[in-house]
Amino acid sequence: MEVIRTIPVKLDVPTERRADLRRTVEQFTYAENYTVKHGRNSDGYFILNKARLHDELYYNLREETDLPSNLCIRAYSKALDAIKTTVADWKVGIKSSVPEFREPSAVYDKRTLTIKDRSATLSTINGRVSVDYVIGDYQRSYLNDDSYERRMGTLHYREDEDRYYLHIVLVKEVEERGGNRILGVDLNLKNVAVTSTGTFYDGGTILWGKNHYFRVRRSLQDKGTRSAKQALSRLSGRENRFVLDRLHTISRRIIEEARTNKCSYIAVERLTDIRDRIWSRDDRVNRQLQQWAFRELQDMIAYKAAEYGIRVQKIAPEYTSQTCSKCSYQSSTNRDSSTGWFECSECGYSVDGDYNAAKNIGKRLLTLPEGKRPSGLGDGHLALKSGTVNGNGEYVPHDPEGSTDQESHAQA
Numbered sequence: 001m002e003v004i005r006t007i008p009v010k011l012d013v014p015t016e017r018r019a020d021l022r023r024t025v026e027q028f029t030y031a032e033n034y035t036v037k038h039g040r041n042s043d044g045y046f047i048l049n050k051a052r053l054h055d056e057l058y059y060n061l062r063e064e065t066d067l068p069s070n071l072c073i074r075a076y077s078k079a080l081d082a083i084k085t086t087v088a089d090w091k092v093g094i095k096s097s098v099p100e101f102r103e104p105s106a107v108y109d110k111r112t113l114t115i116k117d118r119s120a121t122l123s124t125i126n127g128r129v130s131v132d133y134v135i136g137d138y139q140r141s142y143l144n145d146d147s148y149e150r151r152m153g154t155l156h157y158r159e160d161e162d163r164y165y166l167h168i169v170l171v172k173e174v175e176e177r178g179g180n181r182i183l184g185v186d187l188n189l190k191n192v193a194v195t196s197t198g199t200f201y202d203g204g205t206i207l208w209g210k211n212h213y214f215r216v217r218r219s220l221q222d223k224g225t226r227s228a229k230q231a232l233s234r235l236s237g238r239e240n241r242f243v244l245d246r247l248h249t250i251s252r253r254i255i256e257e258a259r260t261n262k263c264s265y266i267a268v269e270r271l272t273d274i275r276d277r278i279w280s281r282d283d284r285v286n287r288q289l290q291q292w293a294f295r296e297l298q299d300m301i302a303y304k305a306a307e308y309g310i311r312v313q314k315i316a317p318e319y320t321s322q323t324c325s326k327c328s329y330q331s332s333t334n335r336d337s338s339t340g341w342f343e344c345s346e347c348g349y350s351v352d353g354d355y356n357a358a359k360n361i362g363k364r365l366l367t368l369p370e371g372k373r374p375s376g377l378g379d380g381h382l383a384l385k386s387g388t389v390n391g392n393g394e395y396v397p398h399d400p401e402g403s404t405d406q407e408s409h410a411q412a
């Protein structure tokens, strides 16, 4: 399996070539928006087939821009990915707007970009441009690591700094961890994360705490229509780093939890579904902020897990919060939505609601039908606090003397 990391590298661009880079990212962005506007059938519907889109647009893009062939292809491909995401949203009734590309950037691959240890060369509208990196320890450690292949990159122009950045995509092949044990993880607003092994990553009040929340909120309001992510990336201050640090700690602890419990799989909910389940519906800014944080957290869990050969599987979470993880009885009355406490009206099982959900999320992966389940999972087991349980509900304790299935609290 692959570990994929994206490393942002600040660039030192020769003054006389800055205009070439500028026009390249501007024309790339123009080509993306051109694709959204013109990559359509005569009835106005989007063309979703790449080969057909190529036939429809490629020669126009070559004529409309000075971009080299490969950058034209990358531009319509990137636009097509965004269009497909939007169309998928529409199909399930989510009102996404038509993609619009604003940030000047361009996608490069091996044909248009040569990545060296401390410099790179990029294709532009006016031949190749050589740039030097301005790097710190973090970037250096990755660029010096020979186990990573430098696969591609994205050139970004940051207007507020008047600077270019190259986001280098690094890929490493890692052997998949053997075994068939699963850790279920519930992401939620109250605890941030809870595992099926009963660990609570209590960072909620810190992560969504007043100071951070109000600072970010004001900044978002000042910036009007900008997305939360863009606004947060522009905060660049203590708060942003503080939240990211917190998320790094939580994701690292979750991976440690998986390794301690000998898990080869981590089951999490698909984010689109989390959005519908737990987001506060009344506050758009708050929702954007939480969505951003959860997406960051999932990304961190995914790449940190991959470094140990642990696979992260996303599952559909319908009813995971109102189903009993002991007897499988499902009812909306099982969970008290004001306290978050779960009490099964069938078997009486009484437990923290997010902990119950974490176990259900893991079980959901265990009981996926043949063909949908990961091929290596076989007869899998879900890791619990005191033992494991399989898809048929057969429980095996760690310790026959019987420690109880209780929860522990970790201060993340």
Ligand SMILES: [Zn+2]
Pocket (backbone or CB within 6 Å): 324, 325, 326, 327, 328, 329, 344, 345, 346, 347, 348, 349
């Ligand atoms: Zn029950």
